[in-house]
Amino acid sequence: MGDGGQVSQVQILLTERCNIKCRHCAVPAEDSPASHEMSTTQWKAFLDAAAAAGTESVVINGGEALVRRDAIELIEHALAAGISWATLITNGMLFGNRAAAQIAAVQQRWPAFGVHVSVDGASAQTHDWMRGAGTFTRLLASVTRLRAAGGRVTGINSVIHRGNVHEFEDLAALAAGWGAEVLTVFPSADLGRGIALADTRLSRPVWLELYERARAVRDRYGLMVGIGGPVMADEWPEDENLVPRPRSERPDKVCIGPDGAVFTCPPLRWHQVGHVGDRCDQAGWTAIARRAARALDESCASCKYLLVCTNVDLDDPLRPRPGAFGMPARASVTTAGGYTATAGARPAAPVPIALSRRPGRDQGDSRISS
Ligand SMILES: C[S@@+](CC[C@H](N)C(=O)[O-])C[C@H]1O[C@@H](n2cnc3c(N)ncnc32)[C@H](O)[C@@H]1O
Numbered sequence: 264m265g266d267g268g269q270v271s272q273v274q275i276l277l278t279e280r281c282n283i284k285c286r287h288c289a290v291p292a293e294d295s296p297a298s299h300e301m302s303t304t305q306w307k308a309f310l311d312a313a314a315a316a317g318t319e320s321v322v323i324n325g326g327e328a329l330v331r332r333d334a335i336e337l338i339e340h341a342l343a344a345g346i347s348w349a350t351l352i353t354n355g356m357l358f359g360n361r362a363a364a365q366i367a368a369v370q371q372r373w374p375a376f377g378v379h380v381s382v383d384g385a386s387a388q389t390h391d392w393m394r395g396a397g398t399f400t401r402l403l404a405s406v407t408r409l410r411a412a413g414g415r416v417t418g419i420n421s422v423i424h425r426g427n428v429h430e431f432e433d434l435a436a437l438a439a440g441w442g443a444e445v446l447t448v449f450p451s452a453d454l455g456r457g458i459a460l461a462d463t464r465l466s467r468p469v470w471l472e473l474y475e476r477a478r479a480v481r482d483r484y485g486l487m488v489g490i491g492g493p494v495m496a497d498e499w500p501e502d503e504n505l506v507p508r509p510r511s512e513r514p515d516k517v518c519i520g521p522d523g524a525v526f527t528c529p530p531l532r533w534h535q536v537g538h539v540g541d542r543c544d545q546a547g548w549t550a551i552a553r554r555a556a557r558a559l560d561e562s563c564a565s566c567k568y569l570l571v572c573t574n575v576d577l578d579d580p581l582r583p584r585p586g587a588f589g590m591p592a593r594a595s596v597t598t599a600g601g602y603t604a605t606a607g608a609r610p611a612a613p614v615p616i617a618l619s620r621r622p623g624r625d626q627g628d629s630r631i632s633s
């Protein structure tokens with residue numbers, strides 16, 4: 264992103280509306296009306312500025328982005344503007360014949376357009392528990408339609424918990440069978456409706472086993488497997504000296520809400536670093552991206568969601584807990600988003616909140632991309 268800013272990926276929450284109501288959803292749609300959303304023209308102007316400023320990758324997320332008719336048009340616009348990669352994260356419920364044909368046509372013109380579908384279990388029983396009755400059957404039919412039209416599912420996102428962890432290998436087989444390249448699993452984060460699922464989280468021995476299982480399916484299917492988790496402060500015993508090692512000390516992405524508010528990540532949703540509507544040109548976006556990169560530098564090391572954002576380093580998954588073996592101890596800190604972290608470097612002073620044009624709503628979104 265140029266001069267000091269190290270933000271290469273922009274995650275756009277195009278809308279927070281959705282056509283279904285998942286049990287774990289971090290993005291309750293109830294108070295997020297279409298009237299808060301930026302228009303097609305405003306998004307295109309932003310994408311042009313982001314491309315000119317060197318943004319490499321755009322993830323279109325939500326809510327369910329496909330409830331907006333312009334989602335695929337915006338993805339094509341981003342790629343045509345010079346952004347190298349664009350990924351749609353979707354529940355896969357809205358691939359009717361017309362949408363499937365449109366997605367497939369854009370993927371054929373732009374092979375760097377990836378479609379990641381969320382699959383929260385490899386059976387109707389587990390997926391529907393999370394996403395509602397009939398959703399697994401509808402998802403399979405959607406993927407069949409997309410593939411028949413010449414399109415591709417390039418990745419699967421799965422929220423993993425005690426009720427579906429036994430299906431991990433089946434999820435990998437499903438991904439491989441669809442020709443996908445990426446499988447990313449996450450714990451359910453304490454955001455939105457997900458808060459109610461805290462007691463479904465995996466224990467430490469199950470996470471350790473999952474790291475091994477992830478390496479095995481990676482080798483077996485040639486998939487890129489990401490394991491985002493655990494949510495450290497909740498799931499890893501305080502007396503363990505070795506803790507999971509994140510792949511990076513901070514992510515290199517920022518999020519933009521439906522109304523154009525820029526924030527670093529869902530847990531810091533109301534810690535805004537700018538608004539794309541303030542100055543939607545290259546210089547304006549570059550300045551915001553630099554502020555975002557600084558906020559990430561200052562906040563990530565003390566955030567309990569770091570593993571969820573960056574995934575675990577599967578080839579070397581454990582490191583000494585800070586404080587153990589003479590490493591500098593980290594203090595507990597409550598972040599601006601209200602989440603308490605118990606591991607992390609010395610917490611930085613809070614970054615001033617800037618440029619929020621619209622009052623925020625008290626909700627978070629999942630990543631949580633892929
Ligand atoms: C918010 S959804 C938006 C895209 C689309 N509606 C979908 O479900 O794929 C993006 C991803 O976040 C995941 N997600 C939602 N709430 C979450 C939570 N509380 N913790 C972890 N992941 C969550 C979803 O399962 C999905 O894979």
Ligand code: SF4
Binds near residue numbers: 281288289326
């Ligand atoms: S997880 Fe996705 S599909 Fe499910 S309610 Fe949330 S936004 Fe909608």
